[in-house]
Amino acid sequence: MGQLWNEFFIQPMIYASLWLYQLLGHNFALAITVLTIAVRLLTLPLTLPAQKSAKKQQELQPKIQALQKKYAKDKERQSQELMKLYKEEGINPMGGCLPLLIQLPIIMAFYQSIAKVLADTPLALYSLAGFVAGNTAMTSLIPLSSKFLWLNLARPDPRYVLPILVVFTSWLQQKIMSPGASTDPQAASMNQTMQVTMPLMFGFLTMQWPSGLAIYFVVTNIVSIIIQVVIDMQGGKSFRDVLQNLWPQAASGKRAQVKGRKKKK
Amino acid sequence: MKVLKKKWGFLPTIVIAMLFMTSCSGSAPSASWPELTVAGGTVYAALTDGRVHALDADTGSEKWVFPAEVSKPSGLLGCSAPKATEGPIYAAPAVSDDLVYVGSYNSTLYALNTLAGVKQWEFSTGDRIVAAPVVVGNTVYLASADQHVYALDAATGTERWRFSAGNWVWASPLVDQDSGAMYVATMGHKVYRVRLSDGTQEWEFTTQGAIAAAPALAGDLLIFGSFDGHVYAVDASTGEERWTFQTGGWVWGTPLAVDGVVYVGSQDRKVYALDVESGTKLWEFQANGAVRDTLAYGEGTLYVGSEDKMVYALDAQTGKPKWTFTAEGSILSPLALTEKALYVVTTNGQVYALDPVDGGQLWHYPPAEEKK
Numbered sequence: 001m002g003q004l005w006n007e008f009f010i011q012p013m014i015y016a017s018l019w020l021y022q023l024l025g026h027n028f029a030l031a032i033t034v035l036t037i038a039v040r041l042l043t044l045p046l047t048l049p050a051q052k053s054a055k056k057q058q059e060l061q062p063k064i065q066a067l068q069k070k071y072a073k074d075k076e077r078q079s080q081e082l083m084k085l086y087k088e089e090g091i092n093p094m095g096g097c098l099p100l101l102i103q104l105p106i107i108m109a110f111y112q113s114i115a116k117v118l119a120d121t122p123l124a125l126y127s128l129a130g131f132v133a134g135n136t137a138m139t140s141l142i143p144l145s146s147k148f149l150w151l152n153l154a155r156p157d158p159r160y161v162l163p164i165l166v167v168f169t170s171w172l173q174q175k176i177m178s179p180g181a182s183t184d185p186q187a188a189s190m191n192q193t194m195q196v197t198m199p200l201m202f203g204f205l206t207m208q209w210p211s212g213l214a215i216y217f218v219v220t221n222i223v224s225i226i227i228q229v230v231i232d233m234q235g236g237k238s239f240r241d242v243l244q245n246l247w248p249q250a251a252s253g254k255r256a257q258v259k260g261r262k263k264k265k
Numbered sequence: 266m267k268v269l270k271k272k273w274g275f276l277p278t279i280v281i282a283m284l285f286m287t288s289c290s291g292s293a294p295s296a297s298w299p300e301l302t303v304a305g306g307t308v309y310a311a312l313t314d315g316r317v318h319a320l321d322a323d324t325g326s327e328k329w330v331f332p333a334e335v336s337k338p339s340g341l342l343g344c345s346a347p348k349a350t351e352g353p354i355y356a357a358p359a360v361s362d363d364l365v366y367v368g369s370y371n372s373t374l375y376a377l378n379t380l381a382g383v384k385q386w387e388f389s390t391g392d393r394i395v396a397a398p399v400v401v402g403n404t405v406y407l408a409s410a411d412q413h414v415y416a417l418d419a420a421t422g423t424e425r426w427r428f429s430a431g432n433w434v435w436a437s438p439l440v441d442q443d444s445g446a447m448y449v450a451t452m453g454h455k456v457y458r459v460r461l462s463d464g465t466q467e468w469e470f471t472t473q474g475a476i477a478a479a480p481a482l483a484g485d486l487l488i489f490g491s492f493d494g495h496v497y498a499v500d501a502s503t504g505e506e507r508w509t510f511q512t513g514g515w516v517w518g519t520p521l522a523v524d525g526v527v528y529v530g531s532q533d534r535k536v537y538a539l540d541v542e543s544g545t546k547l548w549e550f551q552a553n554g555a556v557r558d559t560l561a562y563g564e565g566t567l568y569v570g571s572e573d574k575m576v577y578a579l580d581a582q583t584g585k586p587k588w589t590f591t592a593e594g595s596i597l598s599p600l601a602l603t604e605k606a607l608y609v610v611t612t613n614g615q616v617y618a619l620d621p622v623d624g625g626q627l628w629h630y631p632p633a634e635e636k637k
Binding site: 124142 | 493
């Protein structure tokens, strides 16, 4: 199983990252960025249905909660009505899961391949030999030049810029992908906890991981944010609406100010 | 107040998660394999705990350990593994007179006394020290991943000169006092010949792969292996290529040149015996695992350690096995041979003393009751 995983997932990713590294003037930070964007675009057919399905389910929350409330004592009927609603709205409640599960190995392999290629210790390099030893062109690129700006891509960012970027982009991504406050206070509280805890945890882990992996996290978060904004705008929302979902208080405050000014006039 | 409670009710979750993560992140995995040196009746083994263990070469009993102290368990919950206070040490120590020199992953070279492992002086470089230092006369030659090779006064650690190699140096330099030259192999695919007196470069030779092990001298030939899978023989005085031999994997070990034959291991799981003058293959031996820098020669026998956990004793003339020994871990580190014993260290930090004649185990460290 491990051998199949290495052969069909890790090795192609390692070759792709090394090929890009060669193509992009031996700049591995750039290679990670380009490959991350490429992987995200390639997995877009799997990501899009999931994101759209999740979005639709969120939009249906008021109706779902109304049905749950209405049929609180009759679970069977509640489930029937919910299924009926999903059918009417053209949503498969499990539709979001499968594509995400399919793309998971690709993302995992990509992550693992970056960690392997950035080998800067004897044992790590010895492990990499198993993947590239048969290919002279790839072997000639080893070890990679891991310098980028102030970073050594194989080691954590000493200035903590990347962990901060990971926290911010992770938070923004979660925020943008779950707009609209839930009417259920418990769900809202849990949502809020997740939106803060997860980015902080990612940020903390990034402080210990090679900065090359942190670059991958930042780029993948930014791509996710862009995709979500595009989906939202295709769904009829303006860019301002998207921003309003991010900072509802700020947006409503601004609107109130504008209204106030209009009244004065 | 109620609103505040609701809004920040998740804070305890974050704090607990952070506490757990800062405390229980575990120890960093080993960055390299253990290595050992035998000198003056003592085995100096840099083991997986990142410390140097001085063992009696005849019995395996422990004389001292450096650093003697490890830091207390860290993390707020106190469940991180204790760490060596002087940084992990994996490279083979070098011994000269009454000092033993050990290079650490914290970029520092320590000179300890052989008697008790007490630090006499230290010298800091700009990056990890992967290669074993080399002591010739009153000079210590030290390679560092900071891309330099340093020449230091062996007694005081004072820097005499440094040579900039332009890339990581993971291989010990080869010092040839007769020609007044030092040969430096780098991960930047190059081998340099450097003048011993002042560190001036005399020539360089480029291969298609990184070079992670020291070259060997055989008469007027300098022989070394590269990650491009080739064994190279170049004229030691001019750097001109004389012959190459291709293996099927990375060559990550110092070739062994004895009586007109070059023995070299490869990650293609083979050991090759080559004619030193022409590079023609005389025989090859197939192990079940990669063969790194794990060859030793004595009394017509070639000893080979392998990733497959085996030690093979081969007839140096024919490559036929005489005996084998199975260890508890993979063998990626150089073997050390004395008249009395063959010393082997495995990737999981087990040290064995074997009878060179029949492979019988003489002792083992750590003793069974100390094993975790």
